[in-house]
Amino acid sequence: MNETTMEISKLIPIIAPIFVIQLILMVIALIQCFKAEETRGPKVVWVLVIIFVNLLGPIAFFLFGRRIKA
Amino acid sequence: MNAGKLLTLVQKEWLELLRSFKLIWVPLVFVVLGIMQPVTSYYMPVILEKAGNMPEGTVIEIPLPSGAQVLADTLSQFGVMGLLILALSFMGTVSGERNSGATSLVLVKPISFGTYIAAKWISMMTLTWGALLLGYAASWYYTWLLIEQVAFGPFLLSYILFGLWFTFILTGTLLFSTLLRSAAGAAFSSLGLAVLLSLLAGLMPKYLSWSPGSITGSAYQAVQSLEGFDALASFGWSIGITVLLIGAGLIGSAAMLRRSPALD
């Protein structure tokens, strides 16, 4: 028992990279979202999805968010 | 096939992957998925303890999985989320250009249809194998850090086998993208193929050991086996058939493109 609680303090350096990468993904998605001429659905919704839906939000935006003009 | 023109087309595809940020976000997502697997495996007992309102003194018996098991779980995670992301990223690779009319300008240049398809495939594969390597290596490193080291041999072998499975399904995405007008149709056809083959191989492992669907199973087996495991002897048939089908898929894509290079 005691062993696992101690490991919680070890947790932070281990999961820090995950947060950093997710932050990078979020920033790239937000930049693209603001730059996009037209998004599928309202831009505000996409911004909220990108910020609040962990990992899947930015992925969903990258895959489906932009309407590519021919 | 002209090497200079092939390189020109591949460079164009790479530049497109870079400008659309796919070259950045797809590998990053794979890395996150790769790290998450060993981390959640390791902390699962703690998480369960904190989350559940267990009466005092309950002892949770969840044995820590072996390192090889964690890597196999990572691959299976890539096999769902990773493949979905890659197939959706590439679904419009030919049909999108054909629908917009971009192919009418490119395919009147003196280049062969095979070169055009080959360039698409090479660029798809660089992203696929690269993202898979980064994600899987991250998982390997975290497994080493938190649980135990898995030997390099099984890691590499399972990477190659899984890469082959991805290559097979994504060649299907490319083929369906030249065959169908709808990009979503291409993604769902190839992902449906992946699900079907995996299910069949799981239901009837005895009769379908030669099918590409059994490659994922062989990758899980490869990472959990000892050094010196002979993949070719055990899965030679399915590997050979998969390679042949990939070749056939590419030739088929070029033939489909020749039949309708542009919309009427």
Place this chain on the structure above:
Amino acid sequence: MNRLLQVEGLVKTFGTTQAVKGIGFNIKEGRCTALLGPNGAGKTTTIRMLTGLLKPTEGKIEFQGLRPGEDQRSLLGYLPQSPAFHNWMSGMEYAVYAGKLCGLSAGEAKSRAKELLGRVGLADAANRKIGGYSGGMKQRLGLAQALIHRPRLLVMDEPVSALDPIGRREVLGILKELKEETTVLFSTHVLHDAEELCDDVVIIQSGQVALQGSLSQIQSDHRRPVIELKLEDKESSMEWARSFVERHQTDDAWRMIIEDAHLEDRTLRLTVLDMEKARQALTEELAKQRVGFVRLEAGYSSLEDLFMKVVGA
């Protein structure tokens, strides 16, 4: 004069409909040829077969001077009606890309691209993304990329019909210069564009060649004297016109001098055999019958009249 391209018995069938029914024509080196016809006549289908984008059901397309084993596509440059590029590329990047695909070295492609973008007036926009280009700019970039490998034949499908009047003038201006240097074939449904640019025309109608030859030859062959009479908006005058249309072929005196007469709104159009006599007889008739008219004009039939007659519109 050298023949550059020879097309014989070209047929294209889509399902059960025959879009092109045995078209044949020649393109002479150094000439500008227009493929002229109304919408749906089979122009685009024909052009796409020339470029190799569409496989002919039947027929022959032969380029002169093609070395054995050489790809015929290396001899031609193609510009579709509304070209689509890759919007994430800049104009310069696309032109270089097109050059390299035609087998130019990287250095050569770059210098050609620079030269051509300057020529079509895109020097300032060369490094901007194509996604932000106007229709006219895209058409001009389309010209630059089609010419990048110095093709022997420039093929264009309705090069100006999707453009606004300004874009149209720009592109027509460039084409006028270009046709001095290279052989050009383009399709159009606008007679005026063909007249402005071309030496030769091939008029097609319902998938068949209706008339072909040099513009000047066709013009002199089919020129007819014409009298146009615009009538006053009065029932008695209109009554006279209607009866005139009916009797001009039965009345012997009129039949000798008037070939054809028809009334459209208030305009009576007479194709005449002998202008001198027709003018005399008509003015007498008008005075005698007290026909009120707004305008009387004697002249020659235009190419447009011929075009309308040929395509049966």
